[in-house]
Amino acid sequence: MDGLVIERAKKEDLNTLYQIEKECFPQNSFPKPFLKFLIIQHNSVFLKAKIRDEVIGFIVGIIQVPYSVGRIYSLDVKPDFRRKGVAASLLQALENEFKQKGVNVSLLEVDATNTAALNLYQKFSYRPIRVLKNYYGKQRDGIKMTKNLI
Template sequence: MTEDHVIRPMQPSDLARVVEIENLCYPNPWSAELFKRELDNPLAAVDLLWLEGEIAGYLCSWLVSGELNILNVAVVPAFRRRGAAAALLRHVIGKSRRQGLERSFLEVRVGNAGAIELYTSFGFKPVSIRKRYYPDGEDAVMMELDHVGDEA
């Protein structure tokens, strides 16, 4: 990832493009209403990564009592394999560390080897399998990263 990217919180004016990206990336996408609820939720954050003047991806998360729950990560196909998801993850973990982060959690499709490799490179470890977690019946790997002792 080059230094010419910007990460900032999602604004209501970004909603239409974020929903377009969601529909492009997922077979069972979040609705516009779900994203609106995230914008209104004080525990939630939707961080957008801008590259080349456009939204390249986003990461939706909740930080509650020192625990970061990563809910949704999407990168526009044209920007994949360029470090976009890693930049978003680094940003959100860094921001959360400054707010008392102790542990991070996420679920990922068992068949999403690229995402599992990314999360493992950050230190996430698989802790369980959630059988038939996704609407199409695919299992999810529950992953956790312990931040206690991390440098802020």
């Protein structure tokens, strides 16, 4: 997408990021204090996507240091900006930073009915390793996926 900029999220972005999180996950969004915690954590990688100074999405992961594992917590793109490669750019940038920081394995959980996200992760060579029964609530399974980064 022309003019797309990926950069580190800051504390000042918190309100905007929380609005996007609520828009993307109306029923089970992360609470604002948890997003704040993820922004300020020293072992997190929190990246935002901007177009002409408007924040249109973000990705956040945590590096679990002793295990060289990077866990992706959230990936959100505002509805008006979807299917333009924004999530793919965010995921690529996160994986690059994971690798720079010595992460060997990327891990994530995704709703088993979330076709858009499942397609994206499959395109990026993530493979399913486990079904997580009722992970997102009653009758809402999750799928744990992983990818070797080395």
